[in-house]
Amino acid sequence: MPIAHNVYEVPCSGRPRALLAALLVSVLGLLFSAPAAAAGRVVWRQTKLQEQDKSWKIAVEFHLDRAPDVAHMPVRFSFTAVTYLERALVDGRKEPVTRQIPLQNQQPIVESVDVGFLDPGTGKAAKRTRFSFSVSRDRGFEAGTYEVQVTDARDDREIGGKTTLTLEGENEVIDRRSMVFDEKAKDKKASEAGPKAAAAEERELTPDDDAYWAGGPKQPEEKTAPLPPPAHLQEKPGCGCRVAGGADGGARVGVLALGLGLALLRARRGGSRASAAASRAQALRG
16 A cells, blocks of 8 residues: 655755855956956067167057057056166276165156057057157156056056066266375375476476477577666765766866866965065065
């Protein structure tokens, strides 16, 4: 005799369905958010660039997820200095020493460019393109290492990740040698060089010296007698009387001599008359 069984319908739990729905939503979210998070990538042809005429040429390739809606898309390249290539003169080395100096909290250098995505064959914008431009020292760039970020200037969305770029070249030389003040050595050198220089200056050139005949033969210098002293200091013969006036003084002397002669003559005549009168008086008395 068959045994009757009671069949009960057990309802399925809703937890697996909730998990399935959450997984589906997550997948859809990733699919729709992928273009916004990864707008594309930038391929650098070289990350170590040589300096040419105080500038560096940068060449890249843009690979976007989809073609832009404009033929020329504005793009920003932000260069943040990470290290500086220093060239310095140090003690004990004749040539400059090169070393990398780490940098922190540097203000980025922004280069804004317009990248063309227009395909000449079809006349439409393409998803990929090649672009090149130059950065120079006039814009503040120096030899060293930079961290570069490329951004779409329309919505500030990053294109690809950050790239480390090395700009090779020779920066300005910095003198880091210690300064030594040795006054004694300088004074010793000056004292040793002084007598030699003085002797060279004082030595008179002779016809045997090549420098003597520079510019043609030279006549021997005639030694001239020393100039006489001034007139008031010269010794004069005579009694030492000073006669002033030149020619006028001679005339005065002549007049004085004539007056003295006349006076002597008168005196002689007066004496003769006196002696004659005395003789007459004696005769009369006798």
